[in-house]
Amino acid sequence: MTHSATPAGREAPPAPAVSGGKTSALRPPVLRPDVRTLSLLGVLAALVAVGGLTRPAEFLATSNLQLVLTQASVIGVVTVGMTFVITGxxxxLSVGAIVALASVWATTVATQEYGFTGILFTAVAVGVGCGLVNGVLVAYGGMVPFIATLAMFASERGLALQLTDGKTQIVTVDSVLDLGIKDAYVLGVPPLVLVFAAVTVVGWLVFNRTTFGRRTVAVGGNAEAARLAGIDVRRQRLWLYLLSGLCCGIAAFMLIVLAGSGQNTNGNLYELDAIAAAIIGGTLLSGGRGTIAGSVLGVLVFTTITNIFALNNLESAVQQIAKGAIIVAAVLIQRRTLRDD
Structure with missing residues (x-):
């Protein structure tokens, strides 16, 4: 019997077992995320080269690069929260609807009377509140996450439509609108990009350097084993959906700044974009493995593709086909990686 030679504390990391069973001693799983990250960096570099060759003046302009990063910021914040949920x-499926509901609730006339603080607080509070409902339904109600969040998606979209009566709510608070103008840029970097960077850094630290991150991987890899190890699985899942809701609330405020309004159509298809970015970044859809850096790179890849297609006047249908092909390729690569582990 050789199992006694391995200290109990070293047997713990659930990530290797979670990732797909057997782990090769010659190829430690910690190397794989690095390979995926480098691959995504290569893809991003190739896209930048394509953009620079096809539309050099427009694509490489400072204003266009600022636009790409700004557009990536809102969905990027949502994707950080989604990465935690999927890994767990x-x-x-309700993230887009949460963004819509939070944005319209935060831009009502009554809310705007409280100024910048009122809008920010309302957007975050609504996001966290929706995340709480999702978490309770999944963790304590025993509902399948797909069904619970799909039901919330429909309910939140309906409530957002009812609040606005189908109309656009214009923001009149100058301190909010001022964040979107060039005078607010810090060393040429838009404030929304700085928020995205801050959320990414915090998310990476929480995911990779805290007990919360390790518990997330453990619960996503093998919930029963995590429970036997002393982890409160239901509470962990509740926290994950709260975190996702928080990210949606922050993204809703960012979208308000970007658009200068609140609409019930905000956040359309955000759930698909966030899931797709997380998947191509290396997060397993089955749970147990994820990477914040990879997810962020996935967002940048998709945003850059969109920008290149727009600059070259290509049809949006072709763009969607390209995105779909990338997602399929990423999933197939994941399956092959799991078989090789």
Whole structure:
């Protein structure tokens, strides 16, 4: 018997077992995320080269690069939250609807009377509140995450439509609108990009350097084993959906700044974009493995593709086909990686 030679504390990391079973001693799983990250960096570099060759003056302009980063910021913040949820073995199909509901609730006339603080607080509070409902339904109600968040998606979209009566709510608070103008840029960097960077850094630290991150991987890899190890699985899942809701609330405020309004159509298809970015970044859809850096690179890849297609006047249908092909390729690569582990 050789199992006694391995200290109990070293047997713990659930990530290797979670990632797909057997782990090769010659190819430690910690190397794989690095390979994926480098691959995504290569893809991003190739896209930048394509943009620079096809539309050099427009694509490489400072204003266009600022635009790409700004557009990536809102969905990027949502994707950070989604990465935690998927790694923990769940899914959240309601993120786009949460962004819509939070943005319209935060831009009502009554809310705007409280100025910048009122709008920010309302957007975040609504996001966290929706995340709480999702978490309770999944963790304590025993509902399948797909069904629970799909139901919330429909309910939140309906409520957002009812609040606005189908109309656009214009923001009149100058301190909010001022964040979107060039005078607010810090060393040429838009404030929304700085928020995205801050959320990414915090998310990476929480995911990779805290007990919360390790518990997330453990719960997503094997919930029963995590429970036997002393982890409160239901509470962990609740926190994951709260975190996702928080990210949606922040993204809703960012979208308000970007658009200068609140609409019930905000956040359309955000759930698909966030899931796709996380998947191509290396997060397993089955849970147990994820990477914040990879997810952020996935967002940048998709945003850059969109920008290149727009500059070259290509049809949006072709763009969607390209995105779909990338997602399929990423999933197939994941399956092959799991078989090789």
């Amino acid at each position: 073995g769940g899914i959240d």
